[in-house]
Amino acid sequence: MASTPKAPPIDKRRQILDAAIRVFARQGFHATRVADIADEAGVAYGLVYHYFKSKDEVLNELFSERWSLLLTAIEEADSSGDLSPRAKLEAVAGFIVDSYRHDPELMKVIIVEVTRAANSFGRTHLPEIRSAYDSIAKIVSDGQAQGAFRGDIDPTFASMSFYGAIEQLLSGWIFELIPAGDGDFDEAKSLVVAAICDGLEPR
Amino acid sequence: MASTPKAPPIDKRRQILDAAIRVFARQGFHATRVADIADEAGVAYGLVYHYFKSKDEVLNELFSERWSLLLTAIEEADSSGDLSPRAKLEAVAGFIVDSYRHDPELMKVIIVEVTRAANSFGRTHLPEIRSAYDSIAKIVSDGQAQGAFRGDIDPTFASMSFYGAIEQLLSGWIFELIPAGDGDFDEAKSLVVAAICDGLEPR
DNA sequence: CCACCGATTGACTGGTCAGTCAACCAACCT
DNA sequence: AGGTTGGTTGACTGACCAGTCAATCGGTGG
Numbered sequence: 001m002a003s004t005p006k007a008p009p010i011d012k013r014r015q016i017l018d019a020a021i022r023v024f025a026r027q028g029f030h031a032t033r034v035a036d037i038a039d040e041a042g043v044a045y046g047l048v049y050h051y052f053k054s055k056d057e058v059l060n061e062l063f064s065e066r067w068s069l070l071l072t073a074i075e076e077a078d079s080s081g082d083l084s085p086r087a088k089l090e091a092v093a094g095f096i097v098d099s100y101r102h103d104p105e106l107m108k109v110i111i112v113e114v115t116r117a118a119n120s121f122g123r124t125h126l127p128e129i130r131s132a133y134d135s136i137a138k139i140v141s142d143g144q145a146q147g148a149f150r151g152d153i154d155p156t157f158a159s160m161s162f163y164g165a166i167e168q169l170l171s172g173w174i175f176e177l178i179p180a181g182d183g184d185f186d187e188a189k190s191l192v193v194a195a196i197c198d199g200l201e202p203r
Numbered sequence: 204m205a206s207t208p209k210a211p212p213i214d215k216r217r218q219i220l221d222a223a224i225r226v227f228a229r230q231g232f233h234a235t236r237v238a239d240i241a242d243e244a245g246v247a248y249g250l251v252y253h254y255f256k257s258k259d260e261v262l263n264e265l266f267s268e269r270w271s272l273l274l275t276a277i278e279e280a281d282s283s284g285d286l287s288p289r290a291k292l293e294a295v296a297g298f299i300v301d302s303y304r305h306d307p308e309l310m311k312v313i314i315v316e317v318t319r320a321a322n323s324f325g326r327t328h329l330p331e332i333r334s335a336y337d338s339i340a341k342i343v344s345d346g347q348a349q350g351a352f353r354g355d356i357d358p359t360f361a362s363m364s365f366y367g368a369i370e371q372l373l374s375g376w377i378f379e380l381i382p383a384g385d386g387d388f389d390e391a392k393s394l395v396v397a398a399i400c401d402g403l404e405p406r
Numbered sequence: 407c408c409a410c411c412g413a414t415t416g417a418c419t420g421g422t423c424a425g426t427c428a429a430c431c432a433a434c435c436t
Numbered sequence: 437a438g439g440t441t442g443g444t445t446g447a448c449t450g451a452c453c454a455g456t457c458a459a460t461c462g463g464t465g466g
Contacts, residue, residue, distance in 0.1 A: 012443080028322040030233060033423060044445040049425065086404070116319035118378050119231040130380055140403070150405045153394055160375050161368035161398050168367025169360075175321050177333055178359055191356055195364050199402025200343070201289070202353045215413085236453060247415040252455065 013051045016041045020058045025105035029059055029113045029121075059121060063114045066106060067128050070095065074135040078142075085143030090193045092136060093166055100170050101185050108174045111167060133159050149197075162196050216254045219244045223261045228308035232262055232316045232324075262324060266317045269309060270331050273298065277338040281345075288346030293396045295339060296369055303373050304388050311377045314370060336362050352400075365399050 019041035023032045034055050038045045052058050077083065077091035100107040114121045115129060122129065137159035143149035149158075169188055172178040222244035226235045237258050241248045255261050280286065280294035303310040317324045318332060325332065340362035346352035352361075372391055375381040 030323065034425080035423085046426085046446065047444060050443070055424070112320070112322045117315070118374060119315045120233065122378070126378060126380075133380065143403075147405070149403045150401075153398055153403065156381055157372075157391070157394055158398060158403055160371045160381065161395060164367040164369075164371025164374075165364035166367075168363045168370070171321065171367075172363050175325075175329060177329075177336065178363065188360070191360055192364060195356055195361060195402075196398065197402050197404045198353075199398075199400050199404075200346075200352045200356065200361055201400045201402075202350070203406065237455080238453085249416065249455095249457085250414055253413070258454070 012041075012043060012047060016043060016048055016051060017058065017062060019043075021062060021103075021106050021109055024059065024062075024109040024113060029109075056121075059109070059113060060124065062106065063110055063121070063125060064128070066099070066110055067125070067132070070099070071128070071132060071135065074132060074139075078135060078139050085139055085146070085148045086193065086197050088139045088143075089136075089162065089197065090189065092139075093162075093192050094189050096166055096170070097185050097189050100173065101182075104174070107170060111170055111174065115167065116171070133163060136163060158196075162192075165192055165196065215244075215246060215250060219246060219251055219254060220261065220265060222246075224265060224306075224309050224312055227262065227265075227312040227316060232312075259324075262312070262316060263327065265309065266313055266324070266328060267331070269302070269313055270328070270335070273302070274331070274335060274338065277335060277342075281338060281342050288342055288349070288351045289396065289400050291342045291346075292339075292365065292400065293392065295342070296365075296395050297392050299369055299373070300388050300392050303376065304385075307377070310373060314373055314377065318370065319374075336366060339366060361399075365395075368395055368399065 016037060020032075020037045023036050023040050026032075027036070034048055035045055037055075037058065038048050041048075048055075048058070052061070073095040074092055077088045077095075080088070080091075083091065114125055116122070118126065118129075133156070137155040140149060140153075140158045140162075141155040144151045144155065169178070169192065173180040173184075178184070219240060223235075223240045226239050226243050229235075230239070237251055238248055240258075240261065241251050244251075251258075251261070255264070276298040277295055280291045280298075283291070283294075286294065317328055319325070321329065321332075336359070340358040343352060343356075343361045343365075344358040347354045347358065372381070372395065376383040376387075381387070
């Protein structure tokens with residue numbers, strides 16, 4: 001046969017990554033032993049080291065996989081010339097919220113262990129994280145240039161506030177500080193953008 | 204003498220706490236060994252355990268000391284009947300920003316190791332953290348009742364967004380993503396409130 | 407001068423785990 | 437069958453470090 005004669009029946013590497021998501025989400029990165037990942041994946045201890053250089057690399061891989069999707073999504077929203085600046089922000093907020101809806105465990109790991117852990121893992125990924133802020137700032141900046149946003153708020157500032165607000169909402173869901181039903185997700189998307197664009201005060 | 208005849212010349216306990224702030228800020232909680240704290244404090248290893256039950260307790264103490272000040276500040280802002288809701292939010296934002304200006308290392312530790320590490324230490328302190336969100340939500344809720352804020356945004360929601368935005372700014376300073384001069388701090392105070400209250404779109 | 411007691415010291419222990427490695431196995435080729 | 441390759445196994449080791457504890461110090465009162 002010409003096709004895939006040597007591919008193993010199941011992708012063990014993927015299996016390990018998926019298991020890691022579950023275990024990291026459940027116990028946190030520091031509290032999980034490599035043996036936990038192997039057990040959860042139904043695989044021998046040593047195999048984890050066959051596919052990954054270290055425990056850290058497993059987390060790095062999970063983060064990078066997902067974050068690159070986010071960066072792409074932001075770029076795409078931005079480059080849709082026919083979208084209003086506000087609609088672009090809505091697209092970004094929507095993507096992040098949907099990421100959480102679709103795979104809460106993965107997003108929990110990424111936010112808790114990387115994005116908000118800038119001392120340990122965040123350090124390594126600071127450039128990638130910063131890149132997201134920058135892209136959002138560009139959306140704001142363009143919005144200002146075309147008069148859709150007021151000009152007296154620094155774009156970087158606005159970008160940090162916007163992203164910070166969204167991440168805080170995810171944290172609220174992750175730690176069950178606020179209700180996380182399907183309706184809440186949709187509501188959240190528009191409310192964050194409304195809060196940031198329209199403000200809390202009545203118009 | 205009637206006064207303090209038995210007090211040791213210097214408060215070693217305080218000395219250890221202050222040293223811990225520096226070391227935690229520099230290396231992160233997980234990466235610092237108890238010996239590092241003792242060395243930094245110029246004190247023997249065992250003395251740390253004379254004053255604290257465990258390494259965790261040192262961090263807990265640092266957090267609780269500071270967080271109770273924050274809670275008090277929010278309560279005070281809220282109970283000043285003569286302040287507008289917006290002015291109350293300004294007071295809260297101002298307190299947090301000034302806390303960072305006054306003791307960036309301590310705030311770094313609190314944010315990075317506790318507030319944003321809800322998986323490990325944040326878990327323990329979730330009730331205290333939540334209490335801050337609730338108090339801010341109350342300010343928003345009262346503002347809505349008196350017509351100063353629009354009524355269609357859930358107060359908890361607004362509170363999380365507001366706090367999230369501020370915390371993200373602190374993170375930006377902590378990890379040098381945004382400039383942290385004296386003018387930047389003052390600017391930040393008003394800009395966060397402006398962004399949240401007035402919104403990004405022109406009025 | 408001695409007895410007492412809390413503060414202070416730092417060597418030591420027990421347990422934990424990340425990462426290594428030599429052996430094993432299964433598929434495929436010749 | 438014999439050989440080669442690469443995935444797979446799990447026991448083992450070496451390092452690390454939180455927390456313990458017995459010894460020492462220094463001040464106070466009898």
